[in-house]
Amino acid sequence: MTTTIELAGDIPCELAGKRLDAVLAQMFPDYSRGRIQQWIEAGAVEVAGVQPRLRQKVNGGESVRIHATLDLPGRDVAEDLPLDLVHEDEHLLVINKPAGLVVHPAAGHPQGTLVNALLHHAPELAHLPRAGIVHRLDKDTSGLLVVARTLAAHTDLVRQLQARTVGRQYLALVQGTLVAGGTIDAPIGRHPVDRKRMAVTPGGREAITHYRVDTRFPCHTLLRVNLETGRTHQIRVHLAHRHHPIVGDPVYGGRLRRPGGLSDRAGKVLQDFRRQALHATCLTLDHPDGSGSHQWQCDPPQDMQTLLAALGED
Template identity: 45%
Template structure:
């Protein structure tokens, strides 16, 4: 879709926020960002820290750092503009809901669906579908989505159905109290993979290929991946269960390929390393023809933002990955 078909920015709504709070004796010594998250409800600490750093949340009319310790009778003043983008249009797109209550949705995203509108994908996204089935969420950023997965990765995503739930779940994601487990089919011997149960390598954007990410010893962001369970398939191939401690772009794909164990079907990070010795002609062709990275988000765990209950949601591996696993695990070949 060209830029002429892009939704117009005129649908952006600007909401002015003007809030104040005078500190009490019980709040003396609290960090500014922590106190602000308590007294200015409905905003994440990350958002409030940004406003502090931008000088939009001040103390007695002066800018301070987020770690500033408040004093008695300090006046916190928040003056900011909150943008709500209403350009994303509702579309009647099927959505598989695997968990739902008054505050939270968990969606099983199919392969090929983009999570939210962006360059080249202004329609047909999960956000467009959410806005059709849950129109009351149009006021939420990205219709309540808490995180994202790649277009060609399938599996579970959390959605907050109201502002409080979305912000609380985003804080849990930041605090690592949300756990996300994936299944992937990897070109790598199970015994070799056992030596890399913890992968702790910073990730950043590739210096020359800007659509790619890469492991970086300097300048990258912390990235930690755990290989939870490794099941051997055919010699030199494995089914791996992966846990994310951080959520960097393409993290699983980048970490495993950097060690020489690319995901099957990964056109960006895989290449010919996906083809190992010992394959039959049929298996070789199946690997070469697999149309996407063999990666599925099969399990999510989080603390319910209202009840405090521990919630665990799982979903089956999709049929295309099941067929690939069976092909590589066929003892008769």
């Protein structure tokens, strides 16, 4: 579904000499610069009655008219499902997503997703792209996820993500022992053979992951991981690329092996842990209301805490 929007105004004289797309993003802050660039290229923008070039600079004082179409979200069903709300205000929601919950409806999961739950809790999200969700977590990754409640907040949060100013820290339990932290700077794209997987590949998109050691166990390491970019499966792919895959990862972790020397209890808990041991534990961003930087934190869910406690006993 689409809707037609009409925007108009005069370019402020003090913006003379700046690029048109940057000026329009400032004049109409509800819409991202990327979306405005698409409208310019599609011929949906007129400046002084003429269709402009994408990179042209403005003189100041010109009249601007935008007549464009905006894609509307699909008609996903609202469902009364439990939500663990860490924070809620008129601009955004911060959710503690449990492992096992799919974020967006898809062919295999048309209902019972986070989107369905959000539409029941906040029906106004039906009018926003992807129901206000600006980043995602894999089905079996738990932890913090931010949701915009207005178009202006959505645009602002997307800009922050693009500028890499949103802080996202994860706890990741990996196989093997690491002696120090580091940075993984390796491009990620579709696996050349298995198109359902991602991989480090020369033709992929830039991907940067920072990590440091939190706790060392006899055969495993708990890492604190910070994302600089946000590629699909980025942490899982990068750590597997470094030969320290995340414990329980069914796609990138390889065959489950019980390390020697584990106690029977730790071995049993490890064997029964059937998802990637990855939890989004801390989220930092500039609030769209202009009140400055905000931070939220949440502990890992009980299954991951049980696993860490069992490994700690060894």
